[in-house]
Amino acid sequence: MILETIDYKAPDSAAKFVQSLKDTGFGVLANHPIDKALVEKIYTEWQAFFNSEDKHDFLFKPETQDGFFPAEVSETAKGHTVKDIKEYYHVYPWGRIPESLKENILAYYQAANELAEELLQWIEAHSPEDVAVNYSIALPKMIEGSHKTLLRILHYPGMTGDEEVGAIRAAAHEDINLITLLPAANEPGLQVKGQDGEWIDVPCDFGNLIINIGDMLQEASGGYFPSTTHRVINPVGTDMSKPRVSLPLFLHPNPEVVLSSRYTADSYLMERLRELGVI
Numbered sequence: 001m002i003l004e005t006i007d008y009k010a011p012d013s014a015a016k017f018v019q020s021l022k023d024t025g026f027g028v029l030a031n032h033p034i035d036k037a038l039v040e041k042i043y044t045e046w047q048a049f050f051n052s053e054d055k056h057d058f059l060f061k062p063e064t065q066d067g068f069f070p071a072e073v074s075e076t077a078k079g080h081t082v083k084d085i086k087e088y089y090h091v092y093p094w095g096r097i098p099e100s101l102k103e104n105i106l107a108y109y110q111a112a113n114e115l116a117e118e119l120l121q122w123i124e125a126h127s128p129e130d131v132a133v134n135y136s137i138a139l140p141k142m143i144e145g146s147h148k149t150l151l152r153i154l155h156y157p158g159m160t161g162d163e164e165v166g167a168i169r170a171a172a173h174e175d176i177n178l179i180t181l182l183p184a185a186n187e188p189g190l191q192v193k194g195q196d197g198e199w200i201d202v203p204c205d206f207g208n209l210i211i212n213i214g215d216m217l218q219e220a221s222g223g224y225f226p227s228t229t230h231r232v233i234n235p236v237g238t239d240m241s242k243p244r245v246s247l248p249l250f251l252h253p254n255p256e257v258v259l260s261s262r263y264t265a266d267s268y269l270m271e272r273l274r275e276l277g278v279i
């Protein structure tokens with residue numbers, strides 16, 4: 001499997017991008033409209049937040065799921081028994097956000113949502129007719145004004161050597177949502193699983209934007225777009241002590257959106273969160 005980086009501004013970018021999503025579940029865009037300087041500022045200021053004790057004032061609320069999730073309550077991926085080596089913060093525009101971090105993170109949330117709408121339009125336009133006919137409403141409409149779309153700021157601390165045996169930064173998993181937008185993180189580690197079972201590094205040049213299909217779009221497209229397994233591996237050697245920050249935006253439809261004859265967005269999400277043990 002090859003993950004080709006696609007120039008967002010090229011005349012055939014939409015067709016190439018959607019082909020990549022169909023073939024691999026992933027698409028990598030260069031030359032896209034997300035402001036790199038903004039992303040860099042966010043990495044720096046959130047790294048400082050995770051290094052401070054302030055984060056404990058924002059402990060997540062189980063009912064609303066916004067706020068800080070310490071490493072002790074971090075996720076265990078579906079089918080795994082060992083917790084991931086990570087802590088994270090869930091940003092929703094309606095949720096709690098540290099005052100000094102609000103401006104940049106909300107600017108990013110909005111810009112990334114706008115781009116996501118355009119990319120869903122690309123996916124809609126390049127879905128074969130027999131697939132598109134099953135979308136209950138246009139894909140960009142599914143996320144319009146959604147309060148469920150989640151921006152997660154992930155902090156993977158530098159490794160100390162005391163980590164639980166078998167634990168990695170993010171164990172192999174699939175995303176639950178429609179699509180995920182992820183700026184290349186400040187350190188490598190993200191890998192995607194090819195159909196032959198081999199792990200491939202996702203091109204992580206700073207400035208790339210990585211997009212992947214989640215289970216909800218796999219469901220809505222009757223399996224045409226695959227929700228591909230991915231993971232984040234631990235750094236080794238001299239990079240071992242380097243922390244890593246990443247910023248996935250999980251695009252979630254409005255809860256009442258019909259995904260398929262089996263699920264609405266809400267019933268699907270609830271089933272998956274129960275499996276993850278976070279509700």
Ligand SMILES: O=C(O)CCC(=O)C(=O)O
Nearest residue numbers: 154170185190232246248
């Ligand atoms: O940190 C990353 O690069 C990816 C994280 C991820 O896959 C997730 O949180 O679902």
Ligand SMILES: [Fe+2]
Nearest residue numbers: 173174175230
């Ligand atoms: Fe993921």
